[in-house]
Amino acid sequence: MPQTAWSNKRERQYEHIKSGAIKRGTNEKRAEEIAARTVNKERAQHGEARKSTKSLAEDMSPSRRGGLRSHKGSGGRTYQQLYAEASFRNIKGRSSMNKAELEKVLGRH
Known part of the structure; x- marks a missing residue:
């Protein structure tokens, strides 16, 4: 699903993330989405996109976060x-709903 707007670096990043997700057992469609x-x-x-939201700009980058917010580590997702x-x-x-109620209704507890 690499897009024409992506640089070669972003295409390589996409393939790397996709292959890692597939190795962890994620199906291909979900891996592509991730x-x-x-x-x-x-x-x-990094200012490469035309639009960005405030919450996106203030959030920790995925590469730095690494896994801090995945699953239940460090309190899970925000x-x-x-x-x-x-x-x-x-x-x-x-x-x-509060955070715990959202986690429960989303089936992520």
């Missing part, structure tokens, strides 16, 4: 990340 989102986030944080996924999934009542 890789594309990661590369696009890196591009936005409230903003959980809320964004709940919003994407169109979960009702998400605005009144």
Whole structure:
């Protein structure tokens, strides 16, 4: 899924992330999605993308984070990340939920 807007470096980064996800047992479609989102986030944080959101710009870069927010390590994902996924999934009542409730409803506890 490398895009024409990506540099050679970003294409290599995409392939590296995708192959790593596949080695960990992620199916190919999900691995492509993870890789594309990661590369696009890196591009936005480094000013290579046309648009960027405030929360994206302030968030820790995926390469630095490494695994700090994956699974339950260091408290798991942030409230903003959980809320964004709940919003994407169109979960009702998400605005009144706290972090633990969002984790539970998203099935990530």
